[in-house]
Amino acid sequence: MKRKLVSIPLSVLLVSSFALAACADGGKTTPAATTGAETPKATADNTPTAITIMAPLNTAQTPPDTIIKELEKLTNTKLTYQFFPADTYEEKLNTTFATGALPQVTYLKNQATFIQMKSAIRDGQFWEIGPLLKDFPNLSKLKATTNDNTKVDGKLYTLYRGVDIARQGLIYRKDWADKLGLKPPATTDDLYAMMKAFVENDPDGNGKKDTIGLTDRNDLIYGAYKTVATWLGVPNNWGEKDGKLQPEFMFPEYVATMDYFKKLRNEGLINKDFAATSKTDQQKLFTNGTAGMYIGAMTDVSTLNKDLIKNVPTAVVDVHSMVAGPSGKFASWALPGFANVVLFPKSAIKTEADLKKILAFFDKMMTPEVANLANWGIKDVNYSVIDNKAKKLDEEKWTREVKPFTDAAIGDEDTSGRFLGIPTIPAQGKADELKIANLKFAVQDPVAALDSKTYLEKGVQLQDVIKDATNKYIYGTIDKAGFDKAVEDWKSRGGSKIIEEYNALYKK
Amino acid sequence: MQEVNVAQAGRVVARKQSSELGRRLWKNKWIYVMLLPGVLYFLIFKYIPMYGLIISFQNYKPFKGISGSEWVGLEHFQRLFTEPDFFTILSNTLILFVMNLVFYFPIPIIMALMLNEVKSDFFKKTFQTIVYLPHFMSWVIIVSISFVMFTMDGGIINDIIEYFGFEKINFLLAPEWFRPMYILQVIWREAGWGTIIYLAAIASIDPQLYEAARMDGAGRLRQMWHITLPAIRSVIIVLLILKIGAVLELGFEHVYLLLNSMNRNVAEIIDTYVYTAGLKQGQFSYSAAIGLFKSFIGLALVMLVNRIAKKMGEEGVY
Numbered sequence: 001m002k003r004k005l006v007s008i009p010l011s012v013l014l015v016s017s018f019a020l021a022a023c024a025d026g027g028k029t030t031p032a033a034t035t036g037a038e039t040p041k042a043t044a045d046n047t048p049t050a051i052t053i054m055a056p057l058n059t060a061q062t063p064p065d066t067i068i069k070e071l072e073k074l075t076n077t078k079l080t081y082q083f084f085p086a087d088t089y090e091e092k093l094n095t096t097f098a099t100g101a102l103p104q105v106t107y108l109k110n111q112a113t114f115i116q117m118k119s120a121i122r123d124g125q126f127w128e129i130g131p132l133l134k135d136f137p138n139l140s141k142l143k144a145t146t147n148d149n150t151k152v153d154g155k156l157y158t159l160y161r162g163v164d165i166a167r168q169g170l171i172y173r174k175d176w177a178d179k180l181g182l183k184p185p186a187t188t189d190d191l192y193a194m195m196k197a198f199v200e201n202d203p204d205g206n207g208k209k210d211t212i213g214l215t216d217r218n219d220l221i222y223g224a225y226k227t228v229a230t231w232l233g234v235p236n237n238w239g240e241k242d243g244k245l246q247p248e249f250m251f252p253e254y255v256a257t258m259d260y261f262k263k264l265r266n267e268g269l270i271n272k273d274f275a276a277t278s279k280t281d282q283q284k285l286f287t288n289g290t291a292g293m294y295i296g297a298m299t300d301v302s303t304l305n306k307d308l309i310k311n312v313p314t315a316v317v318d319v320h321s322m323v324a325g326p327s328g329k330f331a332s333w334a335l336p337g338f339a340n341v342v343l344f345p346k347s348a349i350k351t352e353a354d355l356k357k358i359l360a361f362f363d364k365m366m367t368p369e370v371a372n373l374a375n376w377g378i379k380d381v382n383y384s385v386i387d388n389k390a391k392k393l394d395e396e397k398w399t400r401e402v403k404p405f406t407d408a409a410i411g412d413e414d415t416s417g418r419f420l421g422i423p424t425i426p427a428q429g430k431a432d433e434l435k436i437a438n439l440k441f442a443v444q445d446p447v448a449a450l451d452s453k454t455y456l457e458k459g460v461q462l463q464d465v466i467k468d469a470t471n472k473y474i475y476g477t478i479d480k481a482g483f484d485k486a487v488e489d490w491k492s493r494g495g496s497k498i499i500e501e502y503n504a505l506y507k508k
Numbered sequence: 509m510q511e512v513n514v515a516q517a518g519r520v521v522a523r524k525q526s527s528e529l530g531r532r533l534w535k536n537k538w539i540y541v542m543l544l545p546g547v548l549y550f551l552i553f554k555y556i557p558m559y560g561l562i563i564s565f566q567n568y569k570p571f572k573g574i575s576g577s578e579w580v581g582l583e584h585f586q587r588l589f590t591e592p593d594f595f596t597i598l599s600n601t602l603i604l605f606v607m608n609l610v611f612y613f614p615i616p617i618i619m620a621l622m623l624n625e626v627k628s629d630f631f632k633k634t635f636q637t638i639v640y641l642p643h644f645m646s647w648v649i650i651v652s653i654s655f656v657m658f659t660m661d662g663g664i665i666n667d668i669i670e671y672f673g674f675e676k677i678n679f680l681l682a683p684e685w686f687r688p689m690y691i692l693q694v695i696w697r698e699a700g701w702g703t704i705i706y707l708a709a710i711a712s713i714d715p716q717l718y719e720a721a722r723m724d725g726a727g728r729l730r731q732m733w734h735i736t737l738p739a740i741r742s743v744i745i746v747l748l749i750l751k752i753g754a755v756l757e758l759g760f761e762h763v764y765l766l767l768n769s770m771n772r773n774v775a776e777i778i779d780t781y782v783y784t785a786g787l788k789q790g791q792f793s794y795s796a797a798i799g800l801f802k803s804f805i806g807l808a809l810v811m812l813v814n815r816i817a818k819k820m821g822e823e824g825v826y
Contacts (some may be wrong), residue, residue: 212661218768272660276680276768281655290662461785464772471769475681493592 049357050078052103052348054096055408056340057083063404070373071405075364083404102345104358107408114150114158114341118451121152127344127355130156136359138366141415146337149448159362160338162412166438168227168333169298169321169431175314176203176292184320188231188260191323195269198292204312213269215291217282220467223274224295229257230333232325236445238502245446245502247495249466249487253325258483261474275471287311298431302424319427321434334442342410362410371416374409377402390419452501458494465490564797584797593776601777604690604758611691613751616702617744621732623703624710639700650697651765654689655680681770690766690775694759705747709740745822753810778802 062083072079082103084092089109096102097120108114120126130147133139133156142160150158170185177184177194180201185191195213197203204211216224230236233253238245248254264270271277271285285291287307294304298319305317324330342362349355364370376383376390382398383390392398413420414436423429452459469486472478478486491499533540559574564584566577588594619639626632642650658665658679666676679685717735726734760779767775778798786795814826 210662273655273678273680275770276655277659278652278655281652281659285661457791458785464769464784468769468772475770477770 046076048072048076048078049361050080051105051358051361052080052082053105053107053408054082054084054093054103055107055404056086056089056109057404058086058407059399059403061400063401066401067373067377067405070378071365071370074370074373075361077361081404081408100347102343102348104344104348104354106343106345108341108343110340111336111338115456117343118152118456121157121343125346126157127346127349127352128155128157129159129344129355129359132352132356132359135356136363138363138411138416139359141366142411143337143415145444146412149336149445150338150341151449153451154449158341158343159410161340161342161408161410162337162415163335163339164297164299164435165334165337166332166442167297167299167335167431167435168230169295169319169434169438170323171286171294171296171298171301171304171317171319171427173198173203173292173315174318175316177318178316179203179205184318185323187324187328188228188326191228192260192264192269195264195293196267199267199269203292204289210290212271212285212291214264214271214293214295215277215282215285216270216274216295217277217279218275219279220470222296223282225257225261225470227295227333228260229254230331230443231323232257232260233327233329233331236333236443238445238447240446245499245506247466247499249470255480255483256326258470258473262476265474266476275475283307289315298434299428301431302428305425305427317425317427319431319434321438330441331443332438332441334444336445336448337412340407365409366411366416368417371409371411371418374405375402375418385419386422388419389422391422446506447502450502450505452498452505454494454497454501459498462490462494462498465493561796561800563793564800566793568793568796580793584794585801587794588798588801593781596773597776597778597781600774601758601779604687604763604777607687607691608694608758609748609751612694612698613748615695615699617706617740619699620703620706620710620740621736623707624736625728625732636700636703639703641700642697643701645697647697647759647762647765650693651762654693658689681768683771683774686766686771686775690763693762693766705743706740709743710736713739742822745817745820749810749813749817752813753806 068079068081071077080103086109090113093106093108093113108117130151133142139159143162146160146162146165147156150156150160170191172184172194176182176198180197180203182194182197183190185194198211198213199209202209202211214224220226229248234248234251234257237248239248239251240246241251261270265272265274271282271291274282277285283294283304286294286304287310289308289312294300298321301317301319305315308315308317321332322330344355344358349358365374372379372390376392377398379385381393382402383392385391409416420432423432465486469478469483473480473483487495562574563577565579565581566574567580568574568577591597623632623635626635655663657663660666660676660678660680665679670676677685679689713736717739718731721731721735758777758779760783763775763777764780764783767780782795782798785791786798817823
């Protein structure tokens with residue numbers, strides 16, 4: 001590990017001298033700084049704006065120019081995309097940053113790189129774009145909640161690339177449920193009853209008691225735990241109690257969730273080793289026909305289905321999301337809504353007029369016409385339209401030519417008005433509908449837009465204290481008193497400070 | 509006068525010496541040219557990066573660089589030593605290391621000695637190939653295989669235990685099973701590969717020694733004890749010192765894959781701590797400080813063991 005660490009500053013040193021050469025390597029590009037300086041100050045409106053964009057590449061090769069050519073035509077720009085492999089994108093970002101050579105449009109990689117960039121953003125190295133958005137009809141359609149989640153000290157510096165906010169739900173074996181005469185669970189009690197039936201009533205009909213209800217993994221967030229917790233009424237990370245923000249695990253509903261899972265484990269309705277199970281092994285339990293339920297992102301249904309029917313050709317899967325807790329109310333855990341964000345460095349964009357030209361480009365990117373081009377490619381070459389939905393013509397060709405631009409598209413399906421895709425199986429279509437229906441019940445994280453200094457320093461480490469205690473409680477190695485002790489431990493090691501810091505910001 | 513003479517003479521000698529050195533350099537110029545890539549390698553990849561250790565005394569911010577970041581002195585080290593879990597982490601690391609030495613280290617030696625006694629070439633070659641193989645698998649695969657074997661939901665080992673009427677054992681989560689599982693996996697993956705050097709050392713032993721011993725009526729065990737083992741003694745010691753040099757390199761990936769909520773109090777080691785406390789939260793300086801601390805322990809141990817080795821009349825590594 002140490003060698004890797006040390007290599008960061010080293011690569012800053014070494015790479016700085018190669019940075020220009022490396023840029024040129026990525027395509028016929030001019031270094032960003034020069035491009036910025038060369039941008040004519042008073043261009044007439046019909047001269048194309050030159051824009052250099054740096055973005056992570058999730059495919060094996062840089063895409064051909066075909067899509068860029070079309071984009072340039074539609075948006076009246078001269079675009080230079082610098083794609084760098086996503087695996088090493090963070091290093092590239094840091095070194096380019098250190099040498100002051102960031103291009104006008106800089107994509108980060110994910111939420112984590114965004115959090116790391118926050119201090120640089122506070123230092124005033126990037127343009128604040130919040131007040132300008134109202135002048136752009138399409139950019140002002142970007143979701144306010146997601147924008148709030150990407151604010152730094154209450155100011156907006158970034159445009160976001162959206163992901164589904166409320167995609168959490170249940171993927172289950174419909175053939176099993178039908179055979180046992182079960183309806184999709186309406187409450188968490190039904191959910192428990194279904195798991196029990198899946199274990200005890202021999203749903204696969206082989207005469208052996210060799211099935212389990214739910215498959216879970218060693219992840220209390222993206223595994224089943226948090227989704228079920230939200231159904232049972234636990235707030236999303238933080239919630240308000242007695243007029244004050246408190247972490248989720250101080251709510252009685254959190255303990256109720258632990259009890260729920262403890263019962264599942266004691267009765268063998270869930271895989272006994274879930275706290276040591278990886279995502280691959282978790283999914284394997286579902287796709288090899290052992291487990292009847294998977295709780296997580298409903299959008300995974302088509303991949304899970306594909307692998308399942310290889311092993312069990314008669315299997316039928318379905319998705320479901322409306323499960324109510326004891327209060328009778330339905331709730332859905334909401335993700336912060338962005339997968340990546342774009343920053344606009346002041347080192348490359350000299351004036352506000354230049355900034356507006358670049359924002360105008362992104363504004364056009366969010367019109368249905370351009371958004372479809374960036375998402376699906378060229379009509380009748382990369383996709384065809386059936387019933388107002390897009391169908392890819394050649395998956396491989398699409399991946400090579402279009403996917404890099406899809407990964408760089410701003411906004412969401414419903415804000416840009418681009419075509420929805422045609423689902424490969426009916427359950428996939430249902431998942432797409434449910435994730436929109438879920439939005440009405442979405443429980444947002446109230447601190448997503450707030451920053452606590454102590455949290456940035458120790459949050460992950462402290463979170464482990466709670467994570468361990470939660471697992472130990474479920475496994476029965478500690479009781480309620482032991483869990484309370486862990487919470488006190490969390491408080492004394494910095495948690496109290498985190499509570500204070502968030503509450504100070506929250507009141508404002 | 510005399511002083512001047514002495515000075516002059518000194519200069520002459522110096523010139524003579526330097527020209528001597530120059531001539532020697534010139535004479536062996538190709539050897540030095542061949543040395544160059546090695547020297548450059550160490551300079552560029554081992555010594556220049558040490559410059560980066562500076563960040564453990566700073567509040568390093570990537571965009572400000574080393575020159576722009578703020579100096580904080582020993583703050584990060586203080587934080588490490590006052591961390592409530594510090595002694596648990598350090599002792600976990602050392603316990604795993606000692607287990608490595610005690611349970612893993614002798615195994616390749618024993619295996620090499622045993623292989624050496626095998627007469628059939630075919631059997632020997634086949635066996636070697638089989639025991640080398642696991643070394644080429646990544647830890648992810650090895651940990652996954654053990655997961656499948658040891659899991660309570662249909663793992664074969666637990667099925668066997670149940671078949672014989674015993675309680676299933678929670679191998680994967682129980683803290684008391686973490687260390688045995690760890691060391692078993694290390695042995696399974698590395699033991700075969702570790703025999704290579706010992707076998708090579710054994711192969712270089714003069715066969716006449718064995719003949720003479722046989723004449724004197726030494727049996728196989730006697731030969732092993734009095735000829736083979738002493739002959740590879742220095743190899744064993746060098747490898748031991750090298751092993752100790754990497755004292756805290758217990759394999760981040762391996763431990764991280766085995767680590768879970770239930771066994772953290774025995775499984776968290778310095779490497780995994782660096783990852784969770786440092787890298788996941790972007791605290792480069794804190795991570796670098798821990799790395800530096802770890803290297804110091806390694807250095808101190810190597811110097812100690814090297815000294816002991818020399819006292820024992822061995823050459824050591826330097």
